[in-house]
Amino acid sequence: MELRSAHFQPSVRAALFDPDLQEAMADNRRFAAHVREQVAASGSFQALRERARAVKDHTLAHLDHYLERYEAAAQARGIQVHWAATPEEAQQQVLAICRQAGARRVIKGKTMIGEEMGINAALAHANIERVETDLGEYILQLADELPSHINGPAIHKTLRQVQALFHQHHQGLGRERYLEDPAELLAEARRLLRGQFLAADVGITGANFLIAEDGTHVLVTNEGNGDLTSLLPPVRIVLASIEKVLPTLEDAGTHLQLLALSATGQPLTSYTSVYGGADSDGPEQCHVVLLDNGRSEMLAGAFRPMLRCIRCAACMDNCPVYNWVGGHAYGWIYPGPMGSVWTPNLAGLEDTRDLPNACTLNGRCKEVCPLQIPLPDMLRALREQQWQRQLTPAGTRLGLRLWAALARRPALYHRLTALLACVLKLAARGRGRLRRLPLAGAWTAERDLPAPQGATFQQRWQRQQKEKRQ
Amino acid sequence: MSISQTNPRVGLFVTCLVDLHRPSVGFAAVDLLEQAGCRVEVPQTQTCCGQPAYNSGAADPARALAKQLIAAFEHYDYLVAPSGSCLGMIKRHYPELLKDDPAWHSRALALAERSHELLSFLDETMAWQPTTAYPGSVTYHDGCSGLRELGIEQQPRRLLAGVVGLKLVEMAHAQTCCGFGGTFCLKYPDISARMASEKVANIRASGADTLLGGDLGCLLNISGRLTRLGQSVRVFHTAELLAGMTDAPAIGEGRST
Amino acid sequence: MTCSRAAILGKVRQALGRQPGDCVQPAPPPAAIVTVDGSDLEQRLRERLALTGVTLQTLASPDALAGAVAAYLAPLGFTHAVALAPGLAHERWQGVAVDVGGALPHHQVAVTRAFAAVAASGSLVFLAGPDHPPRSGFLPAHHLVVLSKARLVGRLEQLWPLVAGHPGEALHLVGGPSSTADIGGQLLYGAHGPRAVHVLLTP
Numbered sequence: 001m002e003l004r005s006a007h008f009q010p011s012v013r014a015a016l017f018d019p020d021l022q023e024a025m026a027d028n029r030r031f032a033a034h035v036r037e038q039v040a041a042s043g044s045f046q047a048l049r050e051r052a053r054a055v056k057d058h059t060l061a062h063l064d065h066y067l068e069r070y071e072a073a074a075q076a077r078g079i080q081v082h083w084a085a086t087p088e089e090a091q092q093q094v095l096a097i098c099r100q101a102g103a104r105r106v107i108k109g110k111t112m113i114g115e116e117m118g119i120n121a122a123l124a125h126a127n128i129e130r131v132e133t134d135l136g137e138y139i140l141q142l143a144d145e146l147p148s149h150i151n152g153p154a155i156h157k158t159l160r161q162v163q164a165l166f167h168q169h170h171q172g173l174g175r176e177r178y179l180e181d182p183a184e185l186l187a188e189a190r191r192l193l194r195g196q197f198l199a200a201d202v203g204i205t206g207a208n209f210l211i212a213e214d215g216t217h218v219l220v221t222n223e224g225n226g227d228l229t230s231l232l233p234p235v236r237i238v239l240a241s242i243e244k245v246l247p248t249l250e251d252a253g254t255h256l257q258l259l260a261l262s263a264t265g266q267p268l269t270s271y272t273s274v275y276g277g278a279d280s281d282g283p284e285q286c287h288v289v290l291l292d293n294g295r296s297e298m299l300a301g302a303f304r305p306m307l308r309c310i311r312c313a314a315c316m317d318n319c320p321v322y323n324w325v326g327g328h329a330y331g332w333i334y335p336g337p338m339g340s341v342w343t344p345n346l347a348g349l350e351d352t353r354d355l356p357n358a359c360t361l362n363g364r365c366k367e368v369c370p371l372q373i374p375l376p377d378m379l380r381a382l383r384e385q386q387w388q389r390q391l392t393p394a395g396t397r398l399g400l401r402l403w404a405a406l407a408r409r410p411a412l413y414h415r416l417t418a419l420l421a422c423v424l425k426l427a428a429r430g431r432g433r434l435r436r437l438p439l440a441g442a443w444t445a446e447r448d449l450p451a452p453q454g455a456t457f458q459q460r461w462q463r464q465q466k467e468k469r470q
Numbered sequence: 471m472s473i474s475q476t477n478p479r480v481g482l483f484v485t486c487l488v489d490l491h492r493p494s495v496g497f498a499a500v501d502l503l504e505q506a507g508c509r510v511e512v513p514q515t516q517t518c519c520g521q522p523a524y525n526s527g528a529a530d531p532a533r534a535l536a537k538q539l540i541a542a543f544e545h546y547d548y549l550v551a552p553s554g555s556c557l558g559m560i561k562r563h564y565p566e567l568l569k570d571d572p573a574w575h576s577r578a579l580a581l582a583e584r585s586h587e588l589l590s591f592l593d594e595t596m597a598w599q600p601t602t603a604y605p606g607s608v609t610y611h612d613g614c615s616g617l618r619e620l621g622i623e624q625q626p627r628r629l630l631a632g633v634v635g636l637k638l639v640e641m642a643h644a645q646t647c648c649g650f651g652g653t654f655c656l657k658y659p660d661i662s663a664r665m666a667s668e669k670v671a672n673i674r675a676s677g678a679d680t681l682l683g684g685d686l687g688c689l690l691n692i693s694g695r696l697t698r699l700g701q702s703v704r705v706f707h708t709a710e711l712l713a714g715m716t717d718a719p720a721i722g723e724g725r726s727t
Numbered sequence: 728m729t730c731s732r733a734a735i736l737g738k739v740r741q742a743l744g745r746q747p748g749d750c751v752q753p754a755p756p757p758a759a760i761v762t763v764d765g766s767d768l769e770q771r772l773r774e775r776l777a778l779t780g781v782t783l784q785t786l787a788s789p790d791a792l793a794g795a796v797a798a799y800l801a802p803l804g805f806t807h808a809v810a811l812a813p814g815l816a817h818e819r820w821q822g823v824a825v826d827v828g829g830a831l832p833h834h835q836v837a838v839t840r841a842f843a844a845v846a847a848s849g850s851l852v853f854l855a856g857p858d859h860p861p862r863s864g865f866l867p868a869h870h871l872v873v874l875s876k877a878r879l880v881g882r883l884e885q886l887w888p889l890v891a892g893h894p895g896e897a898l899h900l901v902g903g904p905s906s907t908a909d910i911g912g913q914l915l916y917g918a919h920g921p922r923a924v925h926v927l928l929t930p
Contacts, residue, residue: 012658012660012661013660016660016661016664024912027912028912031908031912051759061743061753062743062753063743064736064739064740064743064745065753066753067736067739068736083731083732083735084731085731085734085735089731133919134909135907135909135910135918136907136909139909139910152908154909155912158911159910159912159913160911162911182910182913182915185910186907186910186915186918187917189918190917190918190919193919194832197919198832222905222907222908222918223905223906223907223919224865224905224918225918225919225920227864227865227920228862228865228919228920231862231897242735242739249887250759250884250887253883253884253887257848266902267775267848267849267850268848268850268883268900268902269902270901270902270904270905270906271899271900271902271905271920272850272899272900272901272902273897273898273899273900274897274898275897276896276897281829281855281860281861281862281896282855282897290735292735292738296735296739296741296742297738297742299739299742299743300741300742320646320647320649320665321661321665324661324664357654357657357658358657358658358661359651359654360614360647360649360651360652360654360665361525361614361615361651361652361654362614362618362647362651363614363615363618363619364614364645364646364647366618367618380524380525380527382527383526383527384527384528384529385527386527387526387527387528387529392526392528396526396653400522400523400526400528400531401528401531403518403522404520404528404531404532404534404535406517407486407517407518407535407538408534408535408538410514410516410517414517417486420490421490421491428724430724430725431724432697432719432722432724432725433693433697433722433724435698442655442656442657442659443655443659443694445659445663446659446660446663446666446667446695447663447691447694447695448693448694448695448697448698448722449690449694450491450690450693450697450721450722451722452491452492453491453492453493453494455493456489456490456493457488457489457493457496457497458484458489458514460493460497461493461496461512462514
């Protein structure tokens with residue numbers, strides 16, 4: 001997927017004034033509050049969280065071992081395991097499998113790794129028809145848009161917009177009515193996509209977890225589209241990044257409970273499925289493509305904790321910034337707090353400069369993260385990398401250097417701050433606040449600047465101490 | 471060195487915002503600490519804790535300021551500051567910043583151990599109770615650093631419960647960020663303004679006539695949005711109300727209000 | 728792509744600070760969460776299932792299955808036979824038209840047996856195999872599930888020992904009818920999978 005994070009600021013402005021998006025994000029805020037209530041009511045969140053973190057940290061510390069175990073166990077089940085260092089390699093592998101199977105039509109479940117791999121564009125380029133089965137992805141396919149959320153990819157679309165899309169794109173299929181009732185829209189989508197499930201040559205899904213002990217993988221959906229995609233076509237391709245491996249099914253159980261609870265407030269996702277390769281009622285061929293694309297680098301340093309991520313989206317759902325600007329502003333596959341750590345790591349710092357900075361470091365994301373990922377610390381670490389590589393804007397660098405130099409000279413600092421306090425107080429002319437201030441347009445555009453009291457604390461304190469001594 | 475529990479020596483870190491903008495918060499802190507039985511001193515070599523540099527990724531400048539602050543305060547029984555975010559910096563981030571220098575690292579840890587945010591210090595360490603009255607309805611904004619890095623939530627509320635006549639009404643989403651975020655409000659002012667507007671809406675909906683909080687940055691941000699929207703809620707730092715200083719102009723309030 | 732495999736594993740090993748020739752046997756992973764949870768399983772399962780609209784009917788014996796299924800079908804007016812999982816073929820099905828085997832696209836109702844159920848999460852557990860073709864739980868609009876009370880466990884952690892003895896094919900944990908909130912944020916049932924799930928609980 002093309003990286004557009006460099007357009008963050010203009011995208012934000014557009015987002016803030018987009019009434020449809022704002023309506024959709026207000027719904028998301030309400031949904032997130034409901035989920036937090038369910039998490040609190042479950043009573044098991046903390047215990048699950050502690051175990052999950054311990055399991056994940058252990059697995060990451062032995063990732064080579066568990067990847068090899070997974071591969072061996074999967075192969076023993078007749079699954080073909082492919083390794084892709086880059087998205088381009090992954091594309092080639094998927095296309096080779098499709099070519100060999102003579103595939104003309106692919107059905108697909110929602111997979112963010114698929115987005116990373118650029119699989120949609122690759123299939124189009126190879127003239128292989130692709131149909132999205134996740135309803136959110138299907139809506140995006142109609143709208144020709146990119147996902148704005150990792151679990152509900154079309155949450156930025158209001159009901160009105162979905163009605164219009166269905167009407168526009170289903171007309172050619174003999175549907176003249178303008179459907180408004182969500183249940184009718186769903187029934188229409190179900191009918192259309194059911195035919196696609198039954199006629200596809202290849203089914204492509206992601207995987208939530210890969211199980212090292214027995215070579216199975218876990219796939220969760222509420223719609224059941226993941227299962228129809230996995231079971232019906234004769235060829236199954238599973239796309240997964242290397243950090244998704246867990247030691248045992250029991251470990252997956254812990255993570256699955258956290259995932260469902262944190263993502264939607266459910267005890268488990270409606271269809272939680274464990275697949276083990278060519279089944280008697282399933283495909284003839286099973287392939288798993290393992291993608292690295294930067295994870296092995298993240299393993300080495302300060303960003304290893306990010307590899308604990310189970311893609312629950314709790315961080316973005318509870319992030320005030322994400323809920324105001326929506327997912328598209330972040331410019332890539334992963335938005336919100338986790339996206340602001342993943343994107344610079346996977347796509348480079350150069351063109352993602354705003355992402356680690358568009359954050360108040362309020363810490364809510366870390367608070368709700370089921371794997372206790374220290375997101376604010378990692379965003380700060382990215383800001384440090386930007387500083388060291390001179391990617392921080394020149395004005396900021398100069399301002400901070402001056403401030404720090406001044407602050408290290410207390411006597412000079414106290415004199416200059418006394419002057420500043422006096423000047424600002426005079427500028428306010430007794431009104432208590434300033435509506436405008438040179439160089440402070442960013443503050444005063446939508447806020448008054450409260451006026452200082454005039455003398456600094458140090459000034460008054462020193463005066464007081466002198467008077468006491470006399 | 472044993473700390474005198476009844477008469478400890480407290481180094482007051484007023485914080486750069488209080489020093490520059492609103493000294494009354496510092497004087498309220500002195501007053502309250504003295505009421506609680508502390509001997510308060512204000513080391514002159516204090517300026518800034520280094521958080522703006524640290525949060526912008528400028529680790530070396532931040533480190534220099536951290537060392538300056540540690541040196542200024544480490545010989546007091548306690549360091550107390552009227553700010554959750556500055557205290558979070560000192561307690562949680564100084565040891566991390568200085569982790570590659572063993573000597574400074576242990577000095578940072580030692581200071582962190584003895585550093586406290588003002589309201590939690592008064593409530594938990596000194597078991598101080600308010601002696602003032604306030605005939606108004608108050609709502610409380612929880613600063614993010616204080617809340618999530620230091621667990622400051624109940625302490626200010628317990629103190630306010632002891633103020634005669636004061637009615638505390640909780641606003642919806644009291645714990646949602648107000649949009650200040652240090653340099654965030656300058657770099658992303660449009661997003662910041664939306665967050666501040668939402669905070670203002672929640673304050674209005676609470677029906678309170680007074681807003682309190684423990685961080686001046688948040689309060690300046692919220693006050694600035696309140697007055698731009700023509701709202702008349704009085705904004706004070708919690709310390710000012712507890713010290714009975716609410717007859718003076720509130721944040722953003724002029725002489726002629 | 729064996730060169731990519733070597734490259735990726737090489738980078739992973741380097742990131743983990745492995746020395747050449749290191750033979751790594753990881754320490755055992757953290758201990759499992761131990762739960763003992765066996766009280767009121769039927770009631771808790773019923774309550775949990777009700778939250779997603781799954782209905783549960785208690786039967787005195789497997790002999791009552793045919794009657795229960797016939798009663799479920801009567802108001803629906805379907806003309807086709809139900810798809811009956813081979814694992815249930817030995818039960819008595821008088822009065823119910825059945826096709827033994829996996830569900831086909833035209834089947835509107837499937838009847839299958841659940842391997843177990845988890846009360847805390849409201850999950851019906853299906854073990855895929857010749858006795859239970861998994862597509863029967865996804866293709867038809869109505870899924871009738873035969874579940875024995877003896878197969879109820881309290882928490883998910885208690886399921887795994889039961890499953891361990893069956894290293895078979897796919898495992899499906901189903902929490903309710905197929906649902907989505909992708910259309911304007913409203914929760915709707917009957918996305919791609921079943922619209923309705925009904926449990927027949929036998930001793």
